Amino acid sequence: MSIPADVPSRKIGVKELRKAFWDRAEKSACTIFRWVLRAKSQDMTEAVKTRPALILAPHADDETLGCGGIIALKRQAGTQVTVAIATDGSASHRHERWLTTTKEQLIALREVETRTACEALGMSPEGVRFLGFKDSELANQVADLSEAILALIRQTQPREVYVCAEVDGHPDHVALAQAAHLAMQNLSDPRVDLFEYPVWSFDFRSWRHQGKTNTLGFLFGVRDMMRTAFSWRMRSVSIGPVLRIKTEALYAHRSQLGDYPQEPHWSGLPDAFLDHFLRNTETFRHVPPVQKGSE
Template identity: 30%
Template structure:
């Protein structure tokens, strides 16, 4: 099925209240610092406002976004991205004790094997310790290796624990219209985040290293495209059933 059909179907999923999407507490898996705000910023703010703050897990260290920068070597960039994530989730009402950094290598998240299993074991412990009832992971069609690996971690965790699993699209919104996907029409829900849209936009802006104006000595460095921000800073967020 072509990406344009699936993208259109995701935009017209039925709206649902927060209690239907996350009946209890959410475990949100973000491949990189910024994905939590881009894909789930409204949900995080809504959960915090409802007195059920989620646990947000940032999987990678984010240190590969500017590989040719001399001023921002990996240790400095790693620390910067963690600081940005802390500021971003604070905008949404989340306290630092609900944010976990796994620190896996950016652009090299394992899809299987011993390290993958160790991460899933750790996630299981976090899920149980924090009493999470819903896992929220990146959409499996997001065209990025770390997003795909993080989705697989969510699936492995769901199979092990029997916990509900939902997915949020990020880069999948920018798939070319004629891209063929091995997907059926999606099912899932839309969350109205209009009351939190400004908070979400502010949180995304906290990830300043990803906008191109902070790190200026690497012309090949990553910068969030305006087209992606236009797709994600809206009055709704999409949560797809597996």
């Protein structure tokens, strides 16, 4: 019996359909996660406009993705804001084809992009710091990073500290959040509030359980996602009046958006992912204070 000529294409079609199904399921789960965070949040827009803040970002662009709106609102109110980028950005696009850009040029490029983005948000050059830790290696430097954060807090005297969510999944994000938590514990100042902003929490890879079937990995991931969403103490900030400014700032990070002409092979953040951040509300987890020496 002969094999129909279209069998290979059918197999490929089934594989593609399965991939499309799981892509849609994962994106839908992340959307529901965002909805739940927003629905259970308490608005703090007016309260935070005049409170000095330190924004901690693991990589250049995270400051804008997670906090671009609140930065712009604070700066419009004349409030002091300091943005600190933890890593040097050197590991970006490391698995992709490079044509002309050297690692040193990439580090310089990402600094320029960050300064351009922060300027759009109303930041002064003096308010943007680059801590210079090696990209993708923060997990090995939590203690040093925590000391640097503590020094920044003591120097800038913020009343709010914002850091990426510890559940973000990316190792640098996890490490920076841990370092910030440790710094706040050592500071032990109840006048300073700590907030986490989700970034890679809106990518289901942060939640999917590895080593399981697609179905079980997805279901366990959704379980963890929803447990997290309902356990967090959420706050929200309305950024509608400055959404255009945030969008402009985000698109200053051209190397991260697949819009860097010198390197046409570099990919960018997907539109479906960016959509979580280009909305009228930013949401934050208010982290309960932990006193130094407590368990």
